[in-house]
Amino acid sequence: MGTLIGGVVLALALSGAGVAQAQDGQAQGGQVRDVTAAANPATWSPPSNLVTPLNQVWSHQESTYGNLYGFRNYGWDQVFVNGGYLNFCVRWDSSAPVSASLRDRIHAKLAEQYAKWTDLMVGHNNWPYAQVPIKVVGWAVRDRTTLQWTDNSVDIYVNNIRENAPQCAEQCGRFFVRDGQYRNCPGGVPRHYDQSLWLTAGMGGGAGGDWGQRIGSEYFVNNLGSTDVHILLHEIGHTFGLDDFYDWTPSGVGGFLMKAGSASRITEFDAWMFRDWWRHLKSRYGR
Numbered sequence: 001m002g003t004l005i006g007g008v009v010l011a012l013a014l015s016g017a018g019v020a021q022a023q024d025g026q027a028q029g030g031q032v033r034d035v036t037a038a039a040n041p042a043t044w045s046p047p048s049n050l051v052t053p054l055n056q057v058w059s060h061q062e063s064t065y066g067n068l069y070g071f072r073n074y075g076w077d078q079v080f081v082n083g084g085y086l087n088f089c090v091r092w093d094s095s096a097p098v099s100a101s102l103r104d105r106i107h108a109k110l111a112e113q114y115a116k117w118t119d120l121m122v123g124h125n126n127w128p129y130a131q132v133p134i135k136v137v138g139w140a141v142r143d144r145t146t147l148q149w150t151d152n153s154v155d156i157y158v159n160n161i162r163e164n165a166p167q168c169a170e171q172c173g174r175f176f177v178r179d180g181q182y183r184n185c186p187g188g189v190p191r192h193y194d195q196s197l198w199l200t201a202g203m204g205g206g207a208g209g210d211w212g213q214r215i216g217s218e219y220f221v222n223n224l225g226s227t228d229v230h231i232l233l234h235e236i237g238h239t240f241g242l243d244d245f246y247d248w249t250p251s252g253v254g255g256f257l258m259k260a261g262s263a264s265r266i267t268e269f270d271a272w273m274f275r276d277w278w279r280h281l282k283s284r285y286g287r
Contacts, residue, residue, distance in 0.1 A: 035084035035129050042126045042287070044279055046272045053250030053269065054276050061243055069280075073174070073210040075240040076278065078194045079118075080285050081180055084129045086114070089138040089157075089168035089193040092146065094201035094217040098139075100149035105224050107136045110197055113232050117240065120271045125279060126287045137191050140166035155191060165200065168193055175211045195239065208235025228265040233257060237270065241277050 046054060062068055078086060088110065092098060098106075111134035118132040138155040141147055147156060157168045170176040172185035174194045182192045195212030203216035213235035223229045237258050238244075245259040255262030256269045263270075 035131055035133060042282075044125060046275075047268070049252060050269060050272050053253050054272055056250045057243065057273055058276060058280065060248070061241075064243075071210075074277075074281070075195075075210070075236075076281055076285075078174060078210075079129070079132055082194065084131075085133045085135065086195060087191075087193045088134060088136045088212070089140060089173070089196045090136055091166050091168070091196050091198040092139055092141045092217070093165040093199060095143070095146060096201065096217065096221075098147050098149075100151070102221070103139070103147070103149065103154075106197075106199075106220070107134075109220070109224050109229065110134060110136065110232075113229050114236060116228070116233060116266055117236055117274060120266075120274055121278060124275055126282065127278065128287065136197075137187070137193055138168040138172070140168045142166055155187065165198065168196065206231045206235045208238035210239060213239065230257065230264040233266060234260060237274070240274060242270075242273055 065071075075086075090106065114132070114134050118129075121127040122130060136154060138157060139147060140157040140160060142159055142161075144156065144158045155168070155172075157166065160167050160169065162170070169185065172182055172187070172192045173196075174180075174192065175196075177185070177192070180189075182189050185192055195210075196214075197212060198214035199217035199220055200214060201217050203214070203219070206213065206215040208214070213232055215231050215235060219231065220229065234257055242258050249259060250269075253269045256267040257263045257265060258270055258273065
């Protein structure tokens with residue numbers, strides 16, 4: 001699945017993002033959840049058999065990414081700008097109807113799958129958050145009648161088309177607004193979105209980057225009962241900077257999620273590649 005960061009495959013040159021007001025918690029289900037955790041000592045202790053392949057991966061990224069250390073909109077950056085949470089917009093690129101129940105199941109599955117990555121950081125190497133709450137603040141559609149609910153739990157954007165697909169208001173999106181203030185977003189910072197979950201009818205495979213994740217709408221809905229929505233998990237990995245492995249494999253490791261088609265869940269090697277990104281970037285957050 002292609003890595004799309006900044007709209008270009010592995011084109012990581014993007015201007016630095018400003019810092020929004022940090023928040024210690026994010027409302028979810030009407031409650032404010034604590035996202036802080038006790039600081040843990042800075043440590044790096046991967047299994048000995050993974051040290052060499054992890055070093056190979058990082059060296060490969062250093063040699064192939066255009067602006068590896070200068071890019072300032074990785075998923076890591078977004079979490080820290082917010083103070084420990086992420087907001088989402090759903091781009092419903094489909095004519096299939098969505099009930100309130102289906103909407104809520106989509107929100108819950110997105111949060112569940114995201115936590116499979118972010119929970120890997122809890123208690124690790126001075127990571128400060130006990131959890132990274134996910135909240136969906138908007139849906140974008142071509143036709144309002146597609147959404148079969150009348151409550152105002154999310155902002156709804158109708159027939160705002162970008163890339164031939166429905167788009168939530170650009171003035172509320174982090175990809176478009178880099179100062180973190182969202183002055184022209186009607187709901188301001190609380191209603192901004194950091195990423196989009198772009199669900200496209202008939203799509204196979206997926207794409208992911210700092211803007212969010214794109215996968216097939218039917219695939220996602222059909223996997224709402226699955227433990228691991230592996231294409232979504234793979235694309236979330238890209239949002240945090242993890243690479244694809246189309247043309248090479250690190251030594252001593254077999255199948256893993258970021259090597260598309262070789263694993264259907266996050267493996268130990270995926271987990272340590274994820275933590276390795278934090279190891280190399282955490283100094284920018286004073287950790």
